[in-house]
Amino acid sequence: MSRLALLLVLALPVAAQDWPHVADPVAVPLAGALPTPTVENRERPRNALGLNRSLSDVTSPAVQAHLPPDSLRTGAAVVILPGGGFGRVVVDKEGHDLGRWLAARGVAAFVLTYRTGGWPNALGAQDARAAVAWVRERAAGWRIDPARVGLLGFSAGGHHALAAAEGASASGAPSFVAAVYPVVPEGYAERVTSESPPMFFAHAADDRYPAAASAEVWAALLAAGVRSEAHLYAGGGHGFGMGVAGGPVASWPDRFVAWLATFSASP
Template identity: 35%
Template sequence: MSLFYSTTYGQELIELWDEKDIPNYKSTAEREDIAKRDITFISKVQKPTLEIFLPSERNANGKAILILPGGGYGGVAYDWEGTDYAKWLNAQGIAAFVLKYRSPQAASVIESYKAPIQDAQRAIRWIKRNAQKLHIKKELVGVMGSSAGGHLASTLATHSTSYYEATDEIDKESFQVSFMMLIYPVVSMKKGITHMGSRNNLLGKEPTKQLIEQFSNEEQVTEKTPKAFIVHSADDGAVPVQNSLVLYDALLKNNISTDMHLYPKGGHGYGFGKSNADAPDWTAVAEGWLNSW
């Protein structure tokens, strides 16, 4: 059973599993670390949590988004690409959920590449299990991810296999999402396209060809992949714009509705872009897309 406790940042915070039920987990003495920076960056994440942000009932439109912050799979930029997004989504009438997912290289993780997607699948199932009381429509649950969080979001949206064994009623729910929003995302694990830091953290420094293919999400797109909204900048020096281009090509070939916005400038990791004069004003077009269906 998931545990509930209060938080000063959101409306409610839950642990996705009791400690004894966390898949792919072993207890260690390692502890999470919150860096002293101008953003809240949490590394060595041990136990996944889901922070809930709800709009007023009158404003709610039934849509819900699981937010997956970036951080190169070395941690999560929790407010910068997480809780700040949640507050913006609430203003659009959308329920938002920020996932603090496990770091693949945390000492408590047994198999690195499984931990983040296990947490994301569980989070979607939890949202759907609680949809009625949260005034959410199950068919309107999507995912949003930035940078490495974009890789995790596209993994969730394109992989059809559950990465852990069912343990309770929550796991009877589907983890499939109805749409994805990817902000300067890592998509591929192939050299020359990927962000090597994210790849090394997720798959290790010498991954098999099978793992590289499995987590190159442009290769996992099918006619069942959900519709997509994608933002990227051509001058992104960390995550090449080719990540979004190869995904767009795969989506196009499978006739998946995709709204992609490529900008000449902006670099990488700009979040909302309020502190970067060159960053695109992507939230304006995102709001139009979210309100178009």
Template identity: 30%
Template sequence: MKNRQLLLMLVLVNGIFAQDTIMPLWPKNKIPNHVKSTEKEIHEQNGILRISKVQEPTIDVYLPSKQNATGEAVIIFPGGGYGILAYDWEGTDIAKFLNSKGIAGIVVKYRLPSDVSQTNKKYVPLIDAQRAIRLVRNKADKFNIKSDKIGIIGFSAGGHLASTLGTHFNEKVYELVDTVDNESARPDFMALGYPVISFGPDTHSGSKKNLIGENVSLELDDYFSNEKQVTAQTPPTFLVHATDDTVVPVENSLLFYKALKEKGVSATMHIYPKGGHGFGLGLHDEHLKNWGDRMVDWIISLR
């Protein structure tokens, strides 16, 4: 009996240290562009944890031990075509990998565009992304991180959201809610995994349709075609993609890299011949499995 109790205590302690805290992004009843509705959040576990119809966005904070902490943090935006969040595959698994390198990993459960529970849905993911980095920066001391070493990473449609944040961080897309919103929303660095970048010919049509709809104006297309929004203030960027990606063509990363180069922004790109789409950490592929280490090497190079 005592052994079983000890085992239970160890499991609970390990759980506490593996996942430090889940925090709401917004104060209660102050979520911008939110409309009360009968829509309910859905969690489905079928190999990958898929979350949809997010109503109350959060950050899920994973911290390394203080002895191993580098002071850097990466805010993580899982992908899913702006229809679901591949929450463990492109979220918590990434956070745990970063923890193994001494880097804080913070997963954002951001709202997905909804005609039922939101107004002006096309800006809602960006609203949550801006708030997430401001909240993390505001809690830097609590999380044992440096406020000027906070980066972001996004995968697929989450890569579109990350690149939207990286190019639209100065834009006012919601009214100030509290003192957290006085913090800067600019990432210090940005990593993009097989990202949707453009809403032009090479886009992922599902992501575009879910975010802004069909038959929209050229102006709106351009606004969310982030290769057209790069400036000299866009943060240093790491890109990873596979040439044989038939879901989000590799041209998305190539377009963004070209735009960064033209604006004099430091950029690193790793293009693999094979890997398809949605490879996550790529641990089962002999060639892809080290891309995460290459990213960490790049983060170290920025110090």
């Protein structure tokens, strides 16, 4: 068991240790020591393993890798930024669940436990850039194409992913950004240029964070000639993850992988 996984178990109430065990990938710190967060296993909606962990009080960032089998590797890599309202990091529903799913489809996935600190803060965006650079530095050993290392963020994580694409150095600049029901940074569409990375959006119209904000950024990207895609669903609310309640929103992960494959082709 990794040190972070052990910390997670030790932080849970005694009764909670009877949940089915899932072997988390080894956690690697991006800076400083491994985080020692406060852990809560939230009641709903838990995955098949009985997990819906929420980490708070994260003071140093770390990544956990879900690597595909050699026979399936596509060369693409995604750094996943879970949501959590800027004060927490929801590592299962919007992290490891997607990481395992992507790895089974040939995409290397890295769940980022970014620093929390409430709203507003730029720590998540800083940690996202550092994670992209960290993956690129190790790309050869994992058979990852350094030109195909991007970010995928949910909710607050989507906010950080979008912010990370602005003004990043070459090593930390994401090759693409996927934002799933993101909290879009204010005025973001006005700052889109032809140098912005390709982007993918999934958002429900009945989300409390307006889907129109995602649509506005998508339209600005198209106007700037940046290859992007948006899936705007009539229903689904906020926090649907990979589609835990079913319905049309559950189709977005397949659509994302299909978009990622076309992104790797020549324009």
